[in-house]
Amino acid sequence: xxxxxxxxxxxxxxxxxxxxxxxxxxxxxxxxxxxxxxxxxxxxxxxxxxxxxxxxxxxxxxxxxxxxxxxxxxxxxxxxxxx
Numbered sequence: 001x002x003x004x005x006x007x008x009x010x011x012x013x014x015x016x017x018x019x020x021x022x023x024x025x026x027x028x029x030x031x032x033x034x035x036x037x038x039x040x041x042x043x044x045x046x047x048x049x050x051x052x053x054x055x056x057x058x059x060x061x062x063x064x065x066x067x068x069x070x071x072x073x074x075x076x077x078x079x080x081x082x083x
Contacts, residue, residue, distance in 0.1 A: 006056020013052055016045030 018024045020042035025031065032041065066078040 003056050006052050006054075009052030009055055010049055011052075013045050013047075013049030016048055017042060018045075020045060 019030065020038050022038070032038075065081040067081060068075045069077040069079055
């Protein structure tokens with residue numbers, strides 16, 4: 001579920017990047033405020049995409065760590081740490 005939040009943030013970033021193009025804004029009849037440049041919207045969209053990618057990668061399921069069990073010099077099994 002946490003991974004899907006990251007994907008939703010990436011989708012939001014793609015929508016913001018799409019809004020940085022004049023043709024897209026004309027298609028949906030949206031106007032930007034006077035002080036906001038197209039490049040600022042593009043940069044904001046790219047930042048949101050990167051944050052979404054980081055968010056989705058950082059919450060990936062982690063494997064349970066295993067440590068070897070030795071009998072002399074031979075490994076006879078593995079013990080799981082954690083859950």
